[in-house]
Amino acid sequence: MSEKMAVTLGFSPCPNDTYIFNALVHGQVPLTRLSLAGVQLEDVETLNDWALQGRLDISKLSFHAFGHIRDQYALLQAGSALGRGCGPLLITGKGDKPIDIADWKIAIPGTYTTAALLLRLYQPACRHLVVMRFDRIMEALAEGTVDGGVIIHESRFTYRQFGLHCIQDLGEWWEQATGLPIPLGCIAAKKTLPIDVREEIDAAIQASIHWAEAHPGEGWDYIRAHAQEMNPQVMQSHIDLYVNQYSKGLGEEGLHAVRELLRRGAEARLFPAGADLA
Structure with a gap:
């Protein structure tokens, strides 16, 4: 051999x-x-x-x-x-933030993640993106250092414990737009x-x-x-x-x-x- x-x-x-x-x-x-x-x-x-x-x-x-x-x-x-039913979530906290989501400071779990790609496809006007590790995003939201965040991995099961709520399930948006799994x-x-x-x-x-x-x-x-x-x-x-x-x-x-x-x-x-x- x-x-x-x-x-x-x-x-x-x-x-x-x-x-x-x-x-x-x-x-x-x-x-x-x-x-x-x-x-x-x-x-x-x-x-x-x-x-x-x-x-x-x-x-x-x-x-x-x-x-x-x-x-x-x-x-x-x-x-x-x-x-299906497994896409990233765009979430936010209860603090004050700009009315237009395009003006939000949004945390993304990496420049080249599919989560970042989906956010850009869903809301092309969003430009104030802050790159951070996925396990820091919920904490940053809870502290009010960002207006929104795109979460992945285990975070989708635990974000409610931080008093956060989902604005858009980006996987669900993709499925509705294409009929395909994400x-x-x-x-x-x-x-x-x-x-x-x-x-x-x-x-x-x-x-x-x-x-x-x-x-x-x-x-x-x-x-x-x-x-x-x-x-x-x-x-x-x-x-x-x-x-x-x-x-x-x-x-x-x-x-x-x-x-x-x-x-x-x-x-x-x-x-x-x-x-x-x-």
Whole structure:
């Protein structure tokens, strides 16, 4: 057998990603053509920035970021966060703020997040955007340092505890506008990797999900070790929401949704029209 190709892999510490990748990174999924030379768990905007630099071979990233790098990275079929009823939320607090939402100071969880892309598509006039880590946005709203915020991940389950309320479910807006599920995040691999290596990592991610389903509860130490929100019910809700049929394979509808998001983003000149997904 020829020597395995060593590749680097990155994904977020959120429960859906640690659930998906647990079996793969802990050797429960056999690899024949490749080996993992390094695994990085980072905030999605850090991964987006790294993808723009071409730092990792295989990485989770926002579909917004993918719009900027699809000439260098190929979309994999497995591991995506895409679905219905799972989009980012535009929220606000009770303090005084400008009447026109275009004048609001709005916190976004990263320049290249799909949350930021959806906000720009929903309200193109919004320009006073403040970039901050996703886990700081609710606190900033509660303190009144911003007028609104776009929240993702576990925050959508806990924002009411901060006395905050939802102005617009951006995923719901997308679904009503297009009839399609909302593409949030994906796994992409460098196009310089051989096709058979890309195919193997794709199959391995899918196998890792099947292993997690067949061994409920066995990955909880790993999931809990990296989660921002420690409440078991919140973590399980997060997994249930973001790990679904599209995580195992995008399928025709999933690919249609991805192409539509990229088309609209390019039409709005938020990134250039680019190469196809593969």
